[in-house]
Amino acid sequence: MLDYECCICKDTVSAVSSAVSLDPCALILVSNIDQPREGQKEQQFFCHFECFRRLVNNDGIMYIMELDAATIGEIERDEENWSEDEGRA
Numbered sequence: 001m002l003d004y005e006c007c008i009c010k011d012t013v014s015a016v017s018s019a020v021s022l023d024p025c026a027l028i029l030v031s032n033i034d035q036p037r038e039g040q041k042e043q044q045f046f047c048h049f050e051c052f053r054r055l056v057n058n059d060g061i062m063y064i065m066e067l068d069a070a071t072i073g074e075i076e077r078d079e080e081n082w083s084e085d086e087g088r089a
């Protein structure tokens with residue numbers, strides 16, 4: 001199985017997820033955020049969640065850490081349900 005290198009501490013990020021960890025994490029850097037989407041560039045990096053949290057948030061709490069923070073799948077299902085409800089109205 002492939003492991004990733006953390007772009008912050010340069011150590012290995014295990015490719016094995018666990019229920020108690022948010023690792024492995026990817027960071028997506030978007031260039032020219034003030035420009036229209038079609039003119040932007042993106043590059044993906046990998047990191048430990050904990051390294052990123054310390055770097056950007058000074059040991060505070062990030063909502064992604066909360067156990068009930070919605071997954072992308074849950075958000076998409078909510079949006080689908082919302083648009084189905086709209087269609088019925």
Ligand SMILES: [Zn+2]
Nearest residue numbers: 006009048051
């Ligand atoms: Zn790290």
